[in-house]
Amino acid sequence: MIATFNDVKGGVRVEADAVVVGSGAGGAPAAHRLASAGKSVVLVEEGSYVKPEEFTTDFMTAMRRLYRDNGMRAMVGTMLIPTMQARVVGGTTVVNSAICFRLPDDVLAEWVEAERLQGLSPEVLAPLFDQVEHMTNISVEPDEVLGRNNLLLRDACARLSWRGEKAARNSRDCKGCGVCMSGCTEGAKMSTDRTYVPAFLERGGALYTDCRIEEILVENGRARGVRGTFIDPRTLAPSSKTLEVRAKAVVLSGGAMGTPVLLQKNNNLANSSGQVGRNLYNHTATGMTGFFDEEVRAWEGVNQGYCCVEFRRSGFLIEVFWASPDVIGIRLPGFGLRHKEMMARLAHIAGWGAMIRAKSTGRVIASKKNWSPAIRYSMNQRDARLMQLAMKATADLLFAGGARFVCPGINKVPSELHRAVDTRLIMDADLRPTDFNPIGNHPLGTCRMSEDPKRGVVNSRGETHDVHGLYIADGSIFPNAPGVNPQVTIMALGTLVGGYVAESL
Numbered sequence: 001m002i003a004t005f006n007d008v009k010g011g012v013r014v015e016a017d018a019v020v021v022g023s024g025a026g027g028a029p030a031a032h033r034l035a036s037a038g039k040s041v042v043l044v045e046e047g048s049y050v051k052p053e054e055f056t057t058d059f060m061t062a063m064r065r066l067y068r069d070n071g072m073r074a075m076v077g078t079m080l081i082p083t084m085q086a087r088v089v090g091g092t093t094v095v096n097s098a099i100c101f102r103l104p105d106d107v108l109a110e111w112v113e114a115e116r117l118q119g120l121s122p123e124v125l126a127p128l129f130d131q132v133e134h135m136t137n138i139s140v141e142p143d144e145v146l147g148r149n150n151l152l153l154r155d156a157c158a159r160l161s162w163r164g165e166k167a168a169r170n171s172r173d174c175k176g177c178g179v180c181m182s183g184c185t186e187g188a189k190m191s192t193d194r195t196y197v198p199a200f201l202e203r204g205g206a207l208y209t210d211c212r213i214e215e216i217l218v219e220n221g222r223a224r225g226v227r228g229t230f231i232d233p234r235t236l237a238p239s240s241k242t243l244e245v246r247a248k249a250v251v252l253s254g255g256a257m258g259t260p261v262l263l264q265k266n267n268n269l270a271n272s273s274g275q276v277g278r279n280l281y282n283h284t285a286t287g288m289t290g291f292f293d294e295e296v297r298a299w300e301g302v303n304q305g306y307c308c309v310e311f312r313r314s315g316f317l318i319e320v321f322w323a324s325p326d327v328i329g330i331r332l333p334g335f336g337l338r339h340k341e342m343m344a345r346l347a348h349i350a351g352w353g354a355m356i357r358a359k360s361t362g363r364v365i366a367s368k369k370n371w372s373p374a375i376r377y378s379m380n381q382r383d384a385r386l387m388q389l390a391m392k393a394t395a396d397l398l399f400a401g402g403a404r405f406v407c408p409g410i411n412k413v414p415s416e417l418h419r420a421v422d423t424r425l426i427m428d429a430d431l432r433p434t435d436f437n438p439i440g441n442h443p444l445g446t447c448r449m450s451e452d453p454k455r456g457v458v459n460s461r462g463e464t465h466d467v468h469g470l471y472i473a474d475g476s477i478f479p480n481a482p483g484v485n486p487q488v489t490i491m492a493l494g495t496l497v498g499g500y501v502a503e504s505l
């Protein structure tokens with residue numbers, strides 16, 4: 001059963017075994033797992049259910065329709081770092097690049113030790129990763145779908161003898177059109193709206209879209225349900241239509257921004273640790289362009305389909321990236337004629353970037369006025385140094401791939417490097433965090449999982465330390481940033497938490 005804004009009149013009141021708030025990487029698998037266990041489940045999502053034929057390749061329109069705050073969110077500190085989250089059935093999995101990594105065992109071991117996590121081990125997670133991979137068809141793309149931008153990185157890794165691999169992706173019959181960030185018009189991306197949500201509905205689950213949950217109902221120390229307001233999808237204005245779900249368990253899956261905001265707006269619920277909204281981790285990432293003699297035509301092929309994994313344990317991955325010409329244009333140096341000349345050679349540009357396992361932390365603070373939080377985050381000098389190393393390695397790869405010249409896009413470094421030996425200038429420069437132009441699209445950690453109630457908001461079963469029957473299943477429960485793209489780990493943890501909730505009912 002699906003009920004949208006238009007289907008609902010006045011106030012709706014329903015009962016279920018469990019209610020899940022948010023249908024992204026964490027929420028949809030949790031809801032699916034619960035429904036598979038025979039539980040009655042209500043899944044509530046603030047965004048609409050947008051179908052492949054309704055997506056557009058016009059990125060500005062997509063940002064307004066699919067992203068929170070029109071895609072213009074930023075983390076604010078010593079500089080602005082853009083950060084994007086989706087607001088749509090399927091959550092941010094709808095607009096992501098479909099890169100899939102399992103959580104590395106060494107990172108898991110670190111998490112288990114730091115937070116004394118009793119319920120997590122490689123043996124527990126392996127079958128969950130298998131399930132996620134099966135459910136979302138995780139596989140690698142054939143060369144012809146990857147396109148030249150990705151294949152050049154493969155060749156560059158081979159030339160430097162650095163380990164590289166095709167990115168595993170959750171897609172089926174991908175056409176390599178490269179516009180994943182606008183939503184997949186081909187219906188090829190196996191985001192949760194195409195996988196877990198339909199399977200959940202088939203198992204009798206009820207989905208309410210266009211509804212923002214604003215209140216968590218707690219009685220005698222136990223979560224008893226939620227209340228929300230339907231949002232008119234045309235105006236994004238709250239309406240007089242309301243939803244109340246009475247349930248034996250509540251699972252919050254609003255993401256690392258949404259979940260702490262919801263808890264803070266409920267009188268700082270589940271926050272005896274003081275950690276709700278803190279420990280905002282990220283994979284800070286930035287890109288670099290290289291100009292090749294040959295035509296790369298980077299818009300043909302998957303936007304992120306190959307990774308250099310040589311430096312993962314040192315703290316960074318190098319991944320191909322591509323975006324619409326306006327976004328690439330911002331990354332190119334120069335003004336006027338020089339910039340125009342560069343844009344005229346768009347077909348010859350390869351775009352690769354580095355994503356670091358950042359250790360800087362920030363904070364999400366709910367606003368009293370609305371549902372858009374203040375996001376405080378500053379990159380520290382340790383991370384700037386790591387970014388410097390990562391950018392040097394990216395430039396080395398571009399030259400190894402055959403670039404005629406490279407535009408590092410880093411302050412204090414020449415805007416064009418024309419010889420491979422000049423990449424040392426990146427290391428020679430006295431770089432500070434503000435010398436980079438990073439983005440941070442993997443917010444994590446704001447409701448940290450820890451067996452210690454003073455350090456964490458939830459235990460390793462996903463249940464909050466403070467409120468029985470209140471669970472969290474999304475990226476907010478990560479102890480820190482794992483150094484690999486997080487969606488598969490979030491889906492696995494969503495499945496795990498869904499299983500624990502089902503057992504408790």
Ligand SMILES: Cc1cc2nc3c(=O)[nH]c(=O)nc-3n(C[C@H](O)[C@H](O)[C@H](O)COP(=O)(O)OP(=O)(O)OC[C@H]3O[C@@H](n4cnc5c(N)ncnc54)[C@H](O)[C@@H]3O)c2cc1C
Nearest residue numbers: 022024026046091092096097099213254255258475485487
């Ligand atoms: C452009 C981009 C590219 C990315 N590429 C990759 C990639 O290639 N690989 C990868 O692993 N990761 C990638 N990511 C990150 C990944 O998609 C996210 O980390 C992941 O989806 C987060 O899962 P989540 O469940 O925590 O939150 P989300 O997937 O964001 O889901 C949260 C959902 O909850 C809803 N919600 C929030 N609050 C409420 C409320 N109060 N009431 C009702 N609903 C609510 C939201 O609308 C949203 O739909 C990318 C992210 C971006 C922005």
Ligand code: SF4
Nearest residue numbers: 174175177178180184
């Ligand atoms: S590259 Fe593949 S998955 Fe991405 S939007 Fe195009 S067809 Fe969909």
